Amino acid sequence: MLRFVVRRLALLVPILLGLSILLFLWVRALPGGPAEALLGERATPEAVERVRRLYGLDRPWYEQYFTWVGNLLRGDLGVSTRTQHPVLEELLRTFPATMELALTAMIFAVGVGIPLGYFAARRHGSWLDHLSVAGSLFGITIPVFFLGYMLKFVFAEKLGILPTDGRQDPLLDVVHPTGFYVLDGLVSGNLEAFADAFQHLILPGIALGTIPLAIVVRITRASVLDVLHEDYVRTAEAKGLKPATIRGRHVLRNAMLPIITIIGLQVGLLLGGAVLTETVFAFPGFGKFIADSIMARDYAVLQGFILFTAVVFVLVNLLVDIAYGLIDPRVRVA
Amino acid sequence: MSLSQAEVVLAGDSGDGAGGSLGRDAWRRLRRNPVAIAGAILVFLFVAVALLAPWLAPFPPDKPVGQVTPTSIPGPSAEHWFGLDDLGRDEFTRILWGARWSLVIGVVSLLLGMTGGLLLGLLAGAFGGVVDTVVMRFVDMVLAIPGLLFAIGVAAMLGSGLEAVMIAIAVVNVPIFARLLRGQMLAQRQSDYVLAATSVGVRRRRIVLGHILPNSLTPVIVQGTLTLATAIVDAAGLAFLGLSSNDPSIPEWGRMLADTQRYLSSAPLLAVFPGLAIIFAALGFTLLGESLREALDPKYRR
């Protein structure tokens, strides 16, 4: 198992290396060249000096690249032209919000999607099955931001039962030791803040989680259907095992394999979708920050955030591979 | 086995014989599938509206045809079926014209992305070895960036605009098609009929172009149909983020949706119409693509 993990980690190196080259070249290809692209037109001499140091613009390109990677490894991702703060600082400030939101969306997608997909497969051909198939096809096609608007309009503006935007009611007296507002409410013993932060997560969480939900339902249904026709499930039935044992040990354990792979892939969808969802709900996370940076042509932020997202995505999928290996003994030897 | 016999086996296995019957079989199952019919109707409507927009639309798409103020935007009426937008233009007209933009963006980005992806995939699948490793490492790398963020990056690099959106979506789809075609070709390469062809000395180029490639294209067609759906939705997303054309006269659904955000409480329908338009267009291609996949999948053949 350890060798398996080490080998997977080794596979990450070329991917991350390639990504760094890609993003390095990307800045070079931006309109106006790197200095203007990264600093904007009204660059101060200190800022220009910073970019020169960051990229070593007067030296050959490969040296520039190594300088840049060296800075990356020390955590220097450059400075946001819009906020004048270091990109890393902005990243660390905004990412907890997005993580909280993405986690909510994921819990929604998996918590609803797996049971729904499972029962649809169990009752193959029933109205529940047809409804889940139709619903998931429909769910995949809804634009995230449109769904966000509609949820906001109905539940926040018309019915007024949930907040329209933000992460927390600004009038509340709260402290944020962890940056995860739901958790903050709990650790500081402020249940009102906890409930408030949670309410702020519901609508964006549903908006962001709907496409993953549709995908999880589809893949769970297909996977469970496949497994139900396997001989070993019939063997388990023939042993007279309790239905719960058959479901857990023999059906779901095998059906989970494609499902966890898909769940890992959803993380990319969630991080991309967060840009749209957070914009709709004025949710001050990493996606909203990206959206604002697009408008301001703040390329240093885009570069740093895209690189960071890719790293997160790759790491999550490494975890998925490990989980896969834990469930399926055949992968460990292969 | 003589060469001519092998050729017969090959033709039966890969070429017109089996292909034809698979096609016929799939076509028969498609026609019986209500999902496919629903998808086909939606796609047909979408394409027809896109092509005929100038003749169907009752008003010019880029000129005000009524009086509006930010607080009073007239809703649907007998004259203006979907009401007026925030600049006093006929919303119904703009939705019809929007189909045209969505179709153009979808088709162009699909063709660009598919061509790029197929070339890369063909390269990897046909040559294997080092070429394959390099291409697939590149594909893995690019796929590590979430699609929408990747598109944002590309569009930002190109300086926004409709062309930027199309190219960005195309670029995002390149690795997807490359991986798909390469995987298919690998599977085909190990199949019995290719072994048979190799064993009787058919040239590699002929095997690849005459047998492996055509047989690998079925899933590509399915993926292409589904990609049209995501291209339309993604284009709307990019427009929503301000990465599409700056020209407000262009009736692009994503932009229309984004522009009406400010009027959500006073004129929510202005967001509903383009939103539904996007959903129905994307749904049409999704339903068609999914039922195509089902029809062509040997697992469903009886």
Next chain:
Amino acid sequence: MSLLKVEELSVVFRQRGREDVRAVDGVSFSVAPGETVGLVGESGCGKSVTSLAVMGLLPRRGVLVEGSIAFDGTELLTLPADKLRTLRGRDMAIVFQDPMSSLNPVVPIGVQVTEVLVRHRGLSSGEARAEAAELLRRVGIPDPARRLREYPHQLSGGMRQRALIAAALACSPRLLIADEPTTALDVTIQAQILELLKGLVADTGTALVLITHDLGVVAGMCDTVHVMYSGRIVERASRHELFASPRHPYTAGLLASVPRLDRPRGERLEPIQGSPRDTLPWSRGCAFAPRCRNRVDECARAAPELHGGSHSLRCFNPIEAKAVNR
């Protein structure tokens, strides 16, 4: 007194938009404790469906089961699902054809054996492990303690089948159904597995229903043989009678297509003409008629009934009985 008594069993698969398929059509047979009974026929003749019906493993949707299946006097077809589940694996067990696909690939062998013991005999997992190791040893798996920790892909085909047999025998069932238990195995392994089954049945007095298309398997094992064709039993006799004097042309055909050492060299094997697809519905005559050498006009007019006592058959124009010296 028979342990299992199947009477007029019919299984119909019904699917929307398709014609009903009558896979099993009025099959009756019984098995006594300690007896080994063979159900023989080509694939698609309904023998496996019969075994699934006995075990209650047919899907509930789209399948119509009629007739009676009595196990030790209990009617199984009307038994509530939870009662049936306590019988399955404890009193009656089944071994399937393909040991690879019949074992769960992501669960260790040990768990797949012990789960039966835990379920039906209420053993703790420690007790069950000790017992499972003993079971594996009994079915001839060396180093059972290590094998218990391994996964199916780490075992050979023969080992897997032994493990499945161990799981089936875990609670000393009174009835064991073996559905083509050796078909997926190498010839040398086949003989070992059959030897194993034979020995286990002899030791424990378990009734065995052996389902196979291979008359060679039947020859070494069974007391009574039922030959099935297209969902019906066409001939039934003791093994001795059947091999010495097959009377149904189908049985004779099956026998003639088996290579035998006691026949002169150079004698041609005679395969049965056609394939199981060339079948007449029983409603219109004898299903075997299109492939039959002894066909007479009557065969296409009505379906023959099963008649006769200890050697019964379903044929209008059977092969002459030979004198069988006992």
